[in-house]
Amino acid sequence: MPDGLQAYCRECSAEYYRQRQEAKGKKVRERVSVPPGHKRCPQCSEVRPHSEWERNKTSSDGWASYCRECRAARNRASYLKRRYGLTEAERDAMVAAQRGLCVICLKAPAVHVDHCHETGRVRGVLCFNCNSAIGKLGDDPDAVRRAAAYLEGTPWKPTLVAPGVCRLPS
Numbered sequence: 001m002p003d004g005l006q007a008y009c010r011e012c013s014a015e016y017y018r019q020r021q022e023a024k025g026k027k028v029r030e031r032v033s034v035p036p037g038h039k040r041c042p043q044c045s046e047v048r049p050h051s052e053w054e055r056n057k058t059s060s061d062g063w064a065s066y067c068r069e070c071r072a073a074r075n076r077a078s079y080l081k082r083r084y085g086l087t088e089a090e091r092d093a094m095v096a097a098q099r100g101l102c103v104i105c106l107k108a109p110a111v112h113v114d115h116c117h118e119t120g121r122v123r124g125v126l127c128f129n130c131n132s133a134i135g136k137l138g139d140d141p142d143a144v145r146r147a148a149a150y151l152e153g154t155p156w157k158p159t160l161v162a163p164g165v166c167r168l169p170s
Contacts, residue, residue, distance in 0.1 A: 039063055043070040084113050084122050094125050102127035104134075 001007060008016070014031075021028045032047065034040050040047045043066050054064040054071065064071060080086045095110050102110045108127030115122045117139055126134070137143040146168075158166040 039067075041067040041070055043067075043074070080113070084115060084120075086113065086122065091125065094122075098125060102130050104130040 006013060018028050032040055034047050038047050038049050039053055039061070046067070048067050050063060052067050052069075054068060055062060056064045059065065066074060077088050080088060080091060091113060098110050100109055102108050103124055104126060108129065110125040110127060112126055112128055112131040113122060114124050114126045114131050114134065117135075134144070137147065158168050161167050
């Protein structure tokens with residue numbers, strides 16, 4: 001209106017909006033009363049105290065859109081999809097196919113997705129130590145073989161065959 005006021009009160013205007021949206025066939029969530037110092041998470045639908053939320057200066061109320069637990073779950077799922085093209089269900093199926101264990105050491109639980117750095121293809125799910133060992137060896141099968149030969153005690157140093165010609169152990 002010209003005087004800066006609305007024709008209807010906030011509650012009546014909200015009810016009218018709700019009726020219009022439902023007439024269009026859209027789902028409108030019910031308004032939930034939230035006590036002061038709390039916020040409702042749209043994903044888990046729980047009302048939680050502000051201590052269970054991250055701060056966000058850009059939002060209207062100064063708090064994140066989702067509670068810490070839901071936000072962490074969404075970030076994990078988003079990272080898997082963005083980085084490896086996997087859903088959490090696909091990753092869990094891979095872990096189940098490996099019986100929950102790392103396929104290299106067969107001791108630790110498999111929690112880290114391993115992939116080829118050249119092609120980006122996902123190879124499997126490994127424990128942290130095995131995944132980082134492969135990465136530190138540069139995804140080089142020859143380096144892994146030399147490391148295995150070293151651990152088994154076989155000669156690992158190159159032998160001089162002729163001047164300027166060395167033979168690497170096989």
